[in-house]
Amino acid sequence: MSPTKMNQFRDLNLIEPIVKAVEAEGYTLPTPVQKQAIPIVLSRQDLLACAQTGTGKTAAFALPILQLLTEKRTPVGPPAVPGIRVLVLTPTRELATQIGESFTNYGRELRIRNTVIFGGVGQNAQVNALRRGVDIVVATPGRLLDLMNQRLIRFNGLEIFVLDEADRMLDMGFIHDVRRVITGIPKQRQTLFFSATMPPEISKLSAQILTKPVRIEVTPVASTAEKVSQAIYPVDAGKKTSLLVELLKDPKVTRSLVFTRTKREANRVAEALLAVGIGAAAIHGNKSQSAREKALAGIKTGATRVLVATDIAARGIDIDDISHVFNHDIPNIPESYVHRIGRTARAGNAGIAISFCSPQERSFMRDIERLIRQEITVLKTPEGLSNEAHKPRQGWRPVGGSGRGRPAPNARSGGRPGGRAANRPGENRYSSSNSFANSSATSSLIRR
Ligand code: AMP
Secondary structure: OOHHHHOOOHHHOOOHHHHHHHHHOOOOOOOHHHHHHHHHHHOOOOEEEEOOOOOOHHHHHHHHHHHHHHHHOOOOOOOOOOOOOEEEEOOOHHHHHHHHHHHHHHOOOOOOOEEEEOOOOOOHHHHHHHHHOOOEEEEOHHHHHHHHHOOOOOOOOOOEEEEOOHHHHHHOOOHHHHHHHHHOOOOOOEEEEEEOOOOHHHHHHHHHHOOOOEEEEOOOHHHHHHHEEEEEEEOOHHHHHHHHHHHOOOOOOOOEEEEOOOHHHHHHHHHHHHHOOOOEEEEOOOOOHHHHHHHHHHHHHOOOOEEEEOHHHHOOOOOOOOOEEEEOOOOOOHHHHHHHHOOOOHHHOOEEEEEEEOHHHHHHHHHHHHHHOOOOEEOOOOOOOOOHHHOOOOOOOOOOOOOOOOOOHHHHHOOOOOOOOOOOOOOOOEOHHHOOOOOOOOOOOOOO
């Protein structure tokens, strides 16, 4: 059978031009979120989807939206209500750009126009694009509100509203802007709500803006984390960059993302890597749009091996084949850890995530383990870079839930079917097979 006949997107009742476009992207099998969401969107129902970045969620809404827009286009004359028919709100400009590109790529055989609106650049080009007329607007909340307040954008004919990465909007402090945008769009509409996690405020928002939504859940936080081989190196804060340089000697680290807590730290780490001849670039909110684009292009072409990013900047970065994610600093919001490690192991690939944990960050690491309900392997830090946390059970609580501190993840959850059993109390969490003496310390982490 030809690949075209085998394409299972056709089974989702997607029209030929869209099936062809996804084929051109190299997709043949819909991902689970696509399988579930596409029929719901096509049937014009509201959708509440718990799905991470990396699951194919963009196509899950973009493909059926393109189809709905096509179906409603009358054969003669313009659509009944000219103007913007779809609004997608997303937290970062990178994500907005990528979603815009996805609409363009998936709709290459359709005459549906999209434009992207975000801050940090002049508004004129964006306003001009709106004036020329568009069907789909993909926007970040701040700039969109600006344009709405200036009455430069109207949503009278809006049919579909997509809220993407709702939990991230909350983390980034955009939730009030999101609410304000929603008050400025028609109440009668189809709403598609995507969030990786459902903290109470997001759950409340979803209940307020959705009408009888169909709920789907494709990648509970824990299961995303399961796809990634994870490890911790205990290390003093001041030795983290040296440890990174050591680990980057492994040629199997082909394309990596390094996360730091601050922009300054991202710059410092990138400079330190460059100083020892490792191709690196920093990406964060203080960088100009062109510097960010240059950094992204560098990592995509392979000219840059290491991208050093803050959480916010990394959000929405869509780079295939990230071999390793390094947490130079441990995030204090456990969900951020899941978002970070989700940058590797995309589209079903395995990936490796390594966290550098200073004694001050151990409580963050524990919160993360509790969220993902996994014990993360602790590796032996290379000679000269270690700290006192090397002594088993001095720095880390006994695994299994007894003793000091909070219960171990598995103890609390009662164990998850298919999950790894927690170590017994007192058991050493060090993995002897992962000693750094092995030249491939970073790649020797195999899928558990
Ligand atoms: P997203 O979750 O939308 O950020 O998508 C993650 C990545 O998966 C992107 O690089 C997409 O191009 C890719 N992708 C989306 N759908 C499919 C599919 N059905 N088959 C293969 N790759 C896909």
